[in-house]
Amino acid sequence: MKHLLLAAVAASLVLPASAQEPAPIPSPGEIATSAPAKDWTAIAPSDLLVMDLAPDAKGTPRRVVIQLMPAPFSQGWIGNIRKLAAAHWWDGTSVNRVQDNYVAQWGDATEKKALPEGLATVPESAYVTRSIAGFANVSSFMGRAFMINKKLKGPPLPPPFDKAEDAYTGVVGFADGWPIAGGPQSEYWPVHCYGAVGVGRNMSPDTGSGAELYTVIGHAPRHLDRNIAVVGRVISGIENLSSLPRGTGALGFYENEAERVPIQSIRLASELPAAEQPRFEYLSNDSDSFARYADARANRRDPFFIKPAGGADICNIPVPIRPIAAK
């Protein structure tokens, strides 16, 4: 079969190499799949949102699982989102906008549904943080930045960590499994990569409550970084949003009510019966496996490839996330 990434399959089918035949260099996916259990970190169900869209035309269920971003990012909004989910506020709302190579967006299309009491108004200052002390693996974030920069060789530089090559800012890397960026004044912010979930707002930076959310379904729109809040990411079922019909109205909004995709429910996974709670884990960015994975994303040496790129932008190093096999 002729296709552009035959190697990904072929290599996975290769038998153990004999002494004469060295095994092919593994692909990034193979490195992640073969990572030991200790290199994976479980995601708490209390940090997962489960969004069930109405079944498709064939009656197939459409579930999207979103991981909420931990402090110190997403201050304020996450509390609002937890309250909205606990109040079942999104039930009966819909996906109202799908703009090609940009975002899918959901919430209350009528703009009239009352919000729960006690939602925080989050100030512009929350778009960045000057402390990443909340991250367990901040040191690895600093240390690993060099991996995605073909020009930085040898040991990573001390904090403020050395600049990774990036078209938008001086520093990019990973913290507790999240892609984040940093600026000259030791500010840090989450990055708008594919699947990132953010908070829609009006013109004033403090108008985003978290009730109106979007996810990126195209090339990373990083011009939105620090201009709109990233508060999570889709970790399962994004195809249920990215393959929706594009809206024909301005900005990809659906022009007819009938085009909107109903949201049956959005729940915190921790509110579901234990047996129904989805379980996921991510490849820890302070693990040797992640180091090998990120290096392989930046330098493809598996059989299909001719010229390793020698680098990668941070959004082309998606953090491996997978369901935890039921015990």
Next chain:
Amino acid sequence: MKHLLLAAVAASLVLPASAQEPAPIPSPGEIATSAPAKDWTAIAPSDLLVMDLAPDAKGTPRRVVIQLMPAPFSQGWIGNIRKLAAAHWWDGTSVNRVQDNYVAQWGDATEKKALPEGLATVPESAYVTRSIAGFANVSSFMGRAFMINKKLKGPPLPPPFDKAEDAYTGVVGFADGWPIAGGPQSEYWPVHCYGAVGVGRNMSPDTGSGAELYTVIGHAPRHLDRNIAVVGRVISGIENLSSLPRGTGALGFYENEAERVPIQSIRLASELPAAEQPRFEYLSNDSDSFARYADARANRRDPFFIKPAGGADICNIPVPIRPIAAK
């Protein structure tokens, strides 16, 4: 209405500013839309492929228009693609693979359909070129590179032009309306941005005839640059590919024949009756309008934005392309 890019609409509705009220800073889209006719370049119908998929479930036609890349890139393959289109070879083939955040791919799923006589076998060396003399606007390509690099100020450096910030290579820019990259030995190659069309191949670099094509429907997979040939880009109707159901087989291939999306026909636009030939134009990258557009993509100053990024990766500066209004 609350959404994340209200400004794009609002600004376009602003009335002429009074002496007291300066007009808001235009968005990149507004800069392109208001560019004078002289800053646009028409695309020859002989460089356009018109792909008609079978109508969707509602009977809506699905047309995709692809612009073929000029010499010196896409040597060999373009000749093959023109022969395949002239032979109506793709008629009755199908879209066989849709992998989320990666590619949609089409061709002969059976792998048994005989190819036309006289197709060229294109060697690995064609993945890059050492001459860009074929580009009318190569000087602007060199000169404009600085625009997407927040760190390079002042006049552009002489050829070999100064390095633009890029995670993959030393040089990126635009040539005759195409995003391209360059390497240390004055090699140049086209870039895998969203909508880029490339040539599927097997493990050997010279196995891509052009009969099996794919387009990027996610974050730019630039690790494919120089490893697979980019020979064009979708300039209209990509939503007819990017919103297709994702394949559930390995690499996003459709597992059941019934899932494949039939291709009714693929024609060179120049083979269609003159009245039916689609006409498009792109914003010339050597124009002042493009300079302002690219600068605005890298530094959003229109009303919605708080912090201009100060840079952009080349795939986040899509070249404006639009239909030419019928006369």
